[in-house]
Amino acid sequence: METIQTNDKIIIKGLGQNNLKNISLEIPKNKIVVFTGVSGSGKSSIVFDTIAAESQRQMNDTYSAWVRGRLPKYEKPKVESIENLSASVIVDQSRLGGNMRSTVGTISDMYSALRVLYSRIGVPHVGPASLFSFNDPNGMCPKCSGIGKVMTIDLENRIDPEKTWLEGMADLTAFHVGNWYWKKYKEAAIFPLDKKYKDFTIREKNRLLYGADEKGGRQINRNVEGVETYLSRMLLRRDMSELKDMSVRRLAGLLHERECPMCHGKRLNRMALTSRINGYTIDELTEMEFSSLRKVLQDINAPGIQCVVDSLVLSLTRMIEIGLPYLSMSHQRGCTRATCSAW
Numbered sequence: 001m002e003t004i005q006t007n008d009k010i011i012i013k014g015l016g017q018n019n020l021k022n023i024s025l026e027i028p029k030n031k032i033v034v035f036t037g038v039s040g041s042g043k044s045s046i047v048f049d050t051i052a053a054e055s056q057r058q059m060n061d062t063y064s065a066w067v068r069g070r071l072p073k074y075e076k077p078k079v080e081s082i083e084n085l086s087a088s089v090i091v092d093q094s095r096l097g098g099n100m101r102s103t104v105g106t107i108s109d110m111y112s113a114l115r116v117l118y119s120r121i122g123v124p125h126v127g128p129a130s131l132f133s134f135n136d137p138n139g140m141c142p143k144c145s146g147i148g149k150v151m152t153i154d155l156e157n158r159i160d161p162e163k164t165w166l167e168g169m170a171d172l173t174a175f176h177v178g179n180w181y182w183k184k185y186k187e188a189a190i191f192p193l194d195k196k197y198k199d200f201t202i203r204e205k206n207r208l209l210y211g212a213d214e215k216g217g218r219q220i221n222r223n224v225e226g227v228e229t230y231l232s233r234m235l236l237r238r239d240m241s242e243l244k245d246m247s248v249r250r251l252a253g254l255l256h257e258r259e260c261p262m263c264h265g266k267r268l269n270r271m272a273l274t275s276r277i278n279g280y281t282i283d284e285l286t287e288m289e290f291s292s293l294r295k296v297l298q299d300i301n302a303p304g305i306q307c308v309v310d311s312l313v314l315s316l317t318r319m320i321e322i323g324l325p326y327l328s329m330s331h332q333r334g335c336t337r338a339t340c341s342a343w
């Protein structure tokens with residue numbers, strides 16, 4: 001049986017962190033060690049709250065007070081002693097704190113470098129780097145605000161053509177008979193309350209849906225914004241990835257996502273998409289797999305800002321070498337800390 005030298009293992013004595021009760025254990029170094037156990041048995045207390053926390057704490061102690069003040073604080077774990085601790089690196093699978101505006105390119109800052117390139121050597125020259133940012137009003141597609149997708153509300157199935165307002169024609173909780181909005185619309189009576197929806201004129205439908213004689217028109221009664229306007233306020237102007245409210249989540253079933261008809265998912269406005277480097281627009285480069293993108297960048301001759309090209313090539317090389325040649329800067333979904341923080 002293999003014997004482990006004393007300094008080849010981390011020795012933990014008298015551990016009482018969280019729910020652990022005076023645990024002592026030895027963990028071999030230079031080996032893959034797996035902690036298993038039922039939920040709540042203390043795996044994270046040992047790995048994250050003790051080993052990783054103490055290692056980070058000791059490492060932070062080696063910096064100057066000025067640097068320490070800017071690093072995360074780690075509590076000293078409740079433990080009698082830890083011997084032979086080495087530096088730790090925490091890698092987890094949690095999602096990055098990004099939203100639907102974040103891509104591999106924006107999170108890694110590679111996209112900022114690309115924007116600088118286009119602002120300097122793109123032909124035709126269209127202006128500063130912000131014009132190539134889909135997160136900046138200067139560069140974003142005006143239709144989808146730089147998301148690349150638009151949401152539409154499908155109300156068709158929720159309004160019963162055979163019912164009147166008084167009978168509860170709108171099958172949406174907020175507008176059910178007796179509920180707050182239903183009452184407000186009844187009091188305002190800007191459309192006929194006892195007429196079946198199928199018999200509504202266009203103007204009456206507009207009043208029901210938009211609270212106005214036409215979509216986008218002046219609101220007739222301050223309590224009636226219209227059923228569709230209400231839904232769009234509840235749903236469309238939010239970042240869907242941040243939805244927590246259950247009532248809003250229920251309504252989310254009415255939403256349909258489709259590619260933005262103006263930018264076709266490219267997120268940028270027309271002007272940004274006209275500028276080219278070696279024949280490529282910026283969105284074409286962000287769509288490219290890293291291995292192909294690196295080749296294109298290596299062909300760019302950019303006197304004056306060659307350092308930007310070189311740093312991009314270097315970042316891409318790192319990504320390719322850790323096994324992610326298939327990613328692209330526009331990649332968005334399923335991006336975890338393990339893949340996105342790899343550079």
Ligand SMILES: [Zn+2]
Pocket residue numbers: 141142143144145146147148149260261262263264265266267268
């Ligand atoms: Zn768009």
